[in-house]
Amino acid sequence: MDFELSPLQRERYAGINAAVAERFAEHxxxxxxxxxxxxxxxxxxxxxxxxxxPEEHGGAGLGALDTALGLEAFGRSCSDMGLVFGVAAHLLxxxxxxxxxGTDAARELLAGMAAGDVIAGNAMTEDEAxxxxxxxxxxxxxxxxxxxxxxxxxxxxxxxxxDVFVTYAVTDPAAGFLGISAFAVPRELDGVVVGPPLPxxxxxxxxxxxxxxxxxxxxxxxxxxxxxxxxAIFQHSMAWERGCLFAGYLGLMERQLAECVGRTTRxxxxxxxxxxxxxxxxxxxxxxxxxxxxxxxLYRACWLLDQGxxxxxxxxxxxxAVSEAAVANSLDAMQLFGASGYLADAGIxxxxxxxxxxxxxxxxxxxxxxxxxxxxxx
Amino acid sequence: MTLDEVTPxxxxxxxxxxxxxxxxxxxxxxxxLLEWEVLNSxxxxxxxxxxxxxxxxxxxxxxxxxxxxxxxxxxxxxVSGLTAVPAEGA
Ligand SMILES: Cc1cc2nc3c(=O)[nH]c(=O)nc-3n(C[C@H](O)[C@H](O)[C@H](O)COP(=O)(O)OP(=O)(O)OC[C@H]3O[C@@H](n4cnc5c(N)ncnc54)[C@H](O)[C@@H]3O)c2cc1C
Numbered sequence: 001m002d003f004e005l006s007p008l009q010r011e012r013y014a015g016i017n018a019a020v021a022e023r024f025a026e027h028x029x030x031x032x033x034x035x036x037x038x039x040x041x042x043x044x045x046x047x048x049x050x051x052x053x054p055e056e057h058g059g060a061g062l063g064a065l066d067t068a069l070g071l072e073a074f075g076r077s078c079s080d081m082g083l084v085f086g087v088a089a090h091l092l093x094x095x096x097x098x099x100x101x102g103t104d105a106a107r108e109l110l111a112g113m114a115a116g117d118v119i120a121g122n123a124m125t126e127d128e129a130x131x132x133x134x135x136x137x138x139x140x141x142x143x144x145x146x147x148x149x150x151x152x153x154x155x156x157x158x159x160x161x162x163d164v165f166v167t168y169a170v171t172d173p174a175a176g177f178l179g180i181s182a183f184a185v186p187r188e189l190d191g192v193v194v195g196p197p198l199p200x201x202x203x204x205x206x207x208x209x210x211x212x213x214x215x216x217x218x219x220x221x222x223x224x225x226x227x228x229x230x231x232a233i234f235q236h237s238m239a240w241e242r243g244c245l246f247a248g249y250l251g252l253m254e255r256q257l258a259e260c261v262g263r264t265t266r267x268x269x270x271x272x273x274x275x276x277x278x279x280x281x282x283x284x285x286x287x288x289x290x291x292x293x294x295x296x297x298l299y300r301a302c303w304l305l306d307q308g309x310x311x312x313x314x315x316x317x318x319x320x321a322v323s324e325a326a327v328a329n330s331l332d333a334m335q336l337f338g339a340s341g342y343l344a345d346a347g348i349x350x351x352x353x354x355x356x357x358x359x360x361x362x363x364x365x366x367x368x369x370x371x372x373x374x375x376x377x378x
Numbered sequence: 379m380t381l382d383e384v385t386p387x388x389x390x391x392x393x394x395x396x397x398x399x400x401x402x403x404x405x406x407x408x409x410x411l412l413e414w415e416v417l418n419s420x421x422x423x424x425x426x427x428x429x430x431x432x433x434x435x436x437x438x439x440x441x442x443x444x445x446x447x448x449x450x451x452x453x454x455x456x457v458s459g460l461t462a463v464p465a466e467g468a
Contacts, residue, residue, distance in 0.1 A: 134418045175444035176412040177419045225440070232442035235423055312427040367420065374395060374424050
């Protein structure tokens with residue numbers, strides 16, 4: 001067993017970290033679609049939009065652990081977590097399935113996706129199908145040359161600026177979860193209707209919207225995998241997302257920890273640094289412990305993915321640990337900063353708002369705990 | 379692994395994990411697992427994990443479809459037909 005990153009991994013992490021710090025030093029969370037697109041181009045220029053794609057498709061050919069390290073560096077030095085989240089979701093839940101299961105025609109999208117020119121949104125969730133994704137109602141009828149998609153997706157991150165949607169629809173109603181098929185749907189197709197940006201509490205740099213497919217004719221070349229393999233493809237992409245995307249939050253927690261150490265060693269009350277009060281220093285110790293233990297679980301889950309093992313329990317434990325640590329640490333940071341943490345300027349309240357949804361997206365904490373418990377034989 | 383070895387293990391796993399032990403003994407080898415939503419998104423992930431970790435069989439994604447996971451018979455046939463993943467250290 002070796003807990004050290006290799007020299008190459010350390011070098012790559014440092015390189016991405018420095019590049020992100022330089023490019024995003026002045027960047028503030030923005031919601032103007034044009035500015036968001038420009039930020040994506042900056043991320044792409046560092047290679048963040050295509051890290052795990054093969055070189056022939058414009059990527060860097062990195063495995064899951066190395067991709068996670070890249071996203072960790074992104075989250076470490078870019079305070080716009082919506083951007084980090086949006087880029088990661090584009091890469092992991094959209095580009096990965098297009099690369100692994102797409103036809104040659106669908107894979108033609110990948111070069112643009114790696115370059116940040118073609119932005120993707122993952123469209124699975126529906127009003128009546130959140131955790132229980134097998135209940136989706138969007139249908140894809142037809143076969144042969146084309147399918148007609150009909151239905152509405154209720155929460156699609158990146159949708160307002162997306163050029164393509166990786167979506168899921170029922171092709172065989174009798175087959176439940178294994179009657180779902182996956183498609184890459186270019187936005188320009190007739191019948192793709194993107195709603196207005198959804199107002200939300202955080203991750204504001206990642207615009208989200210509802211997406212409706214109205215009599216939308218999708219050529220069969222855009223189907224990913226075989227008919228009926230959409231459920232398995234979705235789960236595979238979620239394994240990547242639950243592993244790698246959450247590394248961005250490790251980066252956030254590390255940045256936040258440094259800010260808390262800085263603040264509590266500068267701030268004086270009762271004639272001394274507040275870090276000198278054990279209630280304060282132990283709070284920081286716990287933040288650090290949560291971060292480091294979550295990091296170990298996440299690295300291990302990604303390492304298993306690189307060994308070709310989609311270990312449901314390991315991935316669920318990593319996802320739960322990172323998301324719960326991110327929420328707990330953000331609450332601690334608020335407390336440590338006092339009133340200044342509550343004001344927008346310090347960026348601490350934004351971190352809390354950006355961390356809160358982590359226990360919901362990519363599979364809620366309750367669903368992950370259910371998987372962990374059931375896998376343990378309960 | 380032969381079909382005779384695999385079938386009871388898969389049957390026991392499904393009964394214990396998804397059907398509360400199947401107290402009324404309703405689960406048969408031809409029970410339509412997908413149609414009856416025994417294999418929903420969560421349970422199919424757990425079943426695949428069981429096949430990988432306990433039976434040492436990695437089901438390729440292309441084989442995860444309704445025909446292969448329709449019932450215990452089809453799953454058992456699939457599993458016995460797949461090459462067992464070599465045990466660690468072997
Ligand atoms: C910031 C953000 C970004 C998102 N981006 C996308 C996206 O890009 N694409 C997309 O398709 N979706 C996206 N989603 C939606 C997300 O995938 C769903 O919110 C998530 O799957 C949960 O579904 P739900 O919100 O409908 O909650 P529900 O499934 O209705 O759950 C509500 C509550 O009930 C609990 N619950 C449900 N079932 C069980 C059970 N069996 N056991 C125990 N507890 C249970 C849940 O854990 C939760 O606490 C996003 C969500 C957020 C917050």
